[in-house]
Amino acid sequence: MKTRLTSLLGIEYPMIQGGMAWVANASLASAVSNAGGLGLIAGGAAPAEVVREEIRKAKSMTDKPFGVNVMLMNPSAEEILNVCIEEKVSVVTTGAGNPGKYIPALKEAGIKVIPVVPSVALAKRMERAGADAVVAEGCEAGGHIGDITTMCLIPQIADAVSIPVVAAGGVADGRGMAAVLMLGAEGVQVGTRFLVAKECTIHQNYKDMVLKAKDTDSAVTGRFTGHPVRSVRNKFTKKLTEIEKQHLDPQIFEEMSVGSLRKAVIDGNTEEGSFMAGQIAGMVNKEETCREIIESMTKEAETLLQDFVKIRGVEIG
Numbered sequence: 001m002k003t004r005l006t007s008l009l010g011i012e013y014p015m016i017q018g019g020m021a022w023v024a025n026a027s028l029a030s031a032v033s034n035a036g037g038l039g040l041i042a043g044g045a046a047p048a049e050v051v052r053e054e055i056r057k058a059k060s061m062t063d064k065p066f067g068v069n070v071m072l073m074n075p076s077a078e079e080i081l082n083v084c085i086e087e088k089v090s091v092v093t094t095g096a097g098n099p100g101k102y103i104p105a106l107k108e109a110g111i112k113v114i115p116v117v118p119s120v121a122l123a124k125r126m127e128r129a130g131a132d133a134v135v136a137e138g139c140e141a142g143g144h145i146g147d148i149t150t151m152c153l154i155p156q157i158a159d160a161v162s163i164p165v166v167a168a169g170g171v172a173d174g175r176g177m178a179a180v181l182m183l184g185a186e187g188v189q190v191g192t193r194f195l196v197a198k199e200c201t202i203h204q205n206y207k208d209m210v211l212k213a214k215d216t217d218s219a220v221t222g223r224f225t226g227h228p229v230r231s232v233r234n235k236f237t238k239k240l241t242e243i244e245k246q247h248l249d250p251q252i253f254e255e256m257s258v259g260s261l262r263k264a265v266i267d268g269n270t271e272e273g274s275f276m277a278g279q280i281a282g283m284v285n286k287e288e289t290c291r292e293i294i295e296s297m298t299k300e301a302e303t304l305l306q307d308f309v310k311i312r313g314v315e316i317g
Contacts, residue, residue: 001298004164005187008112008132009091010065012036013298015177016114016135016166017290018191019069019093020143020276021045022265023202026057028290031199033064035291040093043070048079055087065090067112072097085109093135096144098122100129107132114166116189118146123157123165131163135189138169142192142230142278145169145220150180158184172280174300181301190297192278196287205268206275209234213281222257225250229257232275236260 005014015037017024021044029039039062041054051068058066068084070077073096081102084092092099092106095116106113107130116135117123123134136157138150146153150169158165167180168189177188194200196207209232219233221240224247231237243253257274264273288296 001302003181003186005133005166008164009038011038013294014166014187015294015298016040016067016093016187016189017194018141018168018189019043019067019095020191020195021071022261023195023200024069025201026054026061028194028197028200029054029066030058030061030064031197031290032194032294033058033062033066035289035294036064037290037294038091039064039066040069040091041066043068043074043077043080045071045074046076046080048076048083051080052083052087055083055089059087067091067093067114069093069095070099071095072099078102081106084111098125099131100125103130116168117157118148118153120153120156120160123161127161127163133164133166133186134161135166135168136185137189138167139220139230140170140279141168142281143276145228145230151183154180154183154185169278170280172278172283174297174302174304176280177297177301178304181305188297190293192280193284193293193297194290195277196284197290197293198287199290202265203268205270206264206273207287209264209270209275210277210281210284211286213277213284215279215282218277218279218281222253225253227254229274229276230278232277232281234273234275235271236274 003014013036017032019040019042021042024042029041032039091112093114112132114133115126139145164186166187167185171188172193219237222228260274263269264275
């Protein structure tokens with residue numbers, strides 16, 4: 001399956017692994033890249049030198065392209081971006097902010113820049129700023145989310161920009177992959193399914209939360225703060241929901257959330273951790289290697305798309 005995204009990034013399959021904070025480390029990123037996708041190391045809230053260490057680990061584990069996801073609200077974001085330039089990573093994806101002022105330096109260093117966007121307006125702005133592609137993320141995704149669904153967002157952004165569009169949010173199998181390609185995307189970014197990859201080093205309790213999740217086990221908290229987050233329901237999301245109902249100061253809410261993701265990823269604390277995952281978690285029911293995930297998704301998507309062509313009586317080539 002070849003698209004402009006595979007050509008742009010030098011990868012075999014049009015799939016990017018989500019840059020999940022505390023989750024996406026050198027182990028996961030290198031495994032995804034070795035399997036033919038694009039692995040990402042998450043900058044998250046980490047210091048720049050920690051990110052450098054992960055980049056160097058990944059280099060020792062793969063000779064394939066991989067990237068770094070930089071959260072621009074991180075006080076160390078500029079330092080992390082400088083590390084990416086110094087370490088000559090292939091790709092930088094960005095979230096939680098506008099990377100426009102950093103794009104010229106990154107591109108001058110030969111780094112592909114792919115911002116994550118929740119709207120048509122931001123996608124168009126990123127194209128004007130020189131982005132090589134955009135990840136259009138619908139609100140079905142896990143972690144920090146926007147307001148528009150993937151189904152509605154992808155075709156609108158695909159119509160609005162000329163650069164490749166990568167679909168994120170609600171994609172966990174070949175059916176979802178085929179669907180977003182039909183909507184105009186040229187690749188997918190997958191997060192939740194990689195949470196249960198065998199190479200993913202998160203606490204087993206986190207993996208079990210995702211594996212046991214049903215279709216209704218997704219909760220969004222923090223809308224009133226302007227930074228909504230989607231996670232698997234547990235005592236922590238219930239507590240946050242109760243706080244929201246009390247209309248407390250958003251700052252108090254944010255302070256209560258500090259460290260909750262670490263409690264999930266590292267400690268496996270099922271009561272106080274924030275187990276970020278997308279609505280698609282109800283479809284994720286077994287642990288597999290990154291290669292098995294990528295190959296099964298792309299093979300299923302290819303088959304579905306080929307069958308669609310046959311059913312429609314269309315001839316290609």
